[in-house]
Amino acid sequence: MKTTAEQRVNDVRGRIASACTAAGRDPAEITLVGVSKGVPADRVAEILTLGVVDLGENKAQEGAAKAAQIAEWGMDPAPRWHFVGQLQRNKARTVVGFASMVHSVDRLVLVSTLDSVARQQGTTLDVLIQIDLDGQDHPARGGVGPPDLSAVTEAVLASDHLVLCGVMAVAPTEADPRPAFDRLIGYSTSLQRIQPSATVVSAGMSGDLEAAISAGATHVRVGTALFGARKLASEYQT
Numbered sequence: 001m002k003t004t005a006e007q008r009v010n011d012v013r014g015r016i017a018s019a020c021t022a023a024g025r026d027p028a029e030i031t032l033v034g035v036s037k038g039v040p041a042d043r044v045a046e047i048l049t050l051g052v053v054d055l056g057e058n059k060a061q062e063g064a065a066k067a068a069q070i071a072e073w074g075m076d077p078a079p080r081w082h083f084v085g086q087l088q089r090n091k092a093r094t095v096v097g098f099a100s101m102v103h104s105v106d107r108l109v110l111v112s113t114l115d116s117v118a119r120q121q122g123t124t125l126d127v128l129i130q131i132d133l134d135g136q137d138h139p140a141r142g143g144v145g146p147p148d149l150s151a152v153t154e155a156v157l158a159s160d161h162l163v164l165c166g167v168m169a170v171a172p173t174e175a176d177p178r179p180a181f182d183r184l185i186g187y188s189t190s191l192q193r194i195q196p197s198a199t200v201v202s203a204g205m206s207g208d209l210e211a212a213i214s215a216g217a218t219h220v221r222v223g224t225a226l227f228g229a230r231k232l233a234s235e236y237q238t
């Protein structure tokens with residue numbers, strides 16, 4: 001029997017609820033971001049009607065096209081778009097055009113570019129600082145390492161058109177994700193000492209959302225478990 005979108009949404013919501021029960025947390029603290037990369041707009045619209053209103057994309061052009069298509073359909077509720085992928089400066093304009101939160105801010109030049117694009121578009125942009133948790137060199141995955149973290153944080157705080165909302169990370173895939181998630185929570189706690197409103201912790205994907213919720217994540221980014229397996233492994237990361 002074919003698994004329906006409704007079954008998958010219920011399954012993911014059930015996993016979030018169980019993880020919250022185990023951690024003594026309220027499921028209302030968790031935002032489910034449906035990562036819809038590689039998924040056509042009609043199937044994304046279906047997830048939206050099932051109540052998943054936060055949607056994430058990792059490629060600028062694909063995200064902008066899908067957001068425009070869904071906006072044209074005038075869906076109610078309207079989606080709130082998150083950008084979760086590695087972002088090149090020359091795509092900043094495209095991303096600010098559709099996304100309300102960028103999870104992947106990881107270098108100074110991106111901070112200044114996003115700030116000036118947001119100013120030009122007469123808007124403010126919610127941002128998360130993406131942290132590199134294992135110190136390995138993962139150009140495809142991104143993230144700022146501890147040495148540059150305070151400079152990037154200060155630059156975001158000094159930007160008039162960026163709102164620093166918290167931190168994001170992709171756990172190392174090779175190992176138990178829990179120590180990495182605990183380190184991320186440590187960074188979040190330090191950040192909240194200088195910016196108390198920066199409470200978002202974006203961590204956890206289809207395979208490790210329970211560990212992320214147990215550590216303290218507020219936003220889980222779920223693709224495969226909501227939409228089924230993607231066709232190409234290359235769609236996993238940009």
Ligand SMILES: *Cc1c(COP(=O)(O)O)cnc(C)c1O
Binds near residue numbers: 035058084225236
């Ligand atoms: C694809 C992607 C996800 C979702 O991954 P799944 O394992 O399919 O749930 C989450 N975060 C980022 C940054 C991604 O690129």
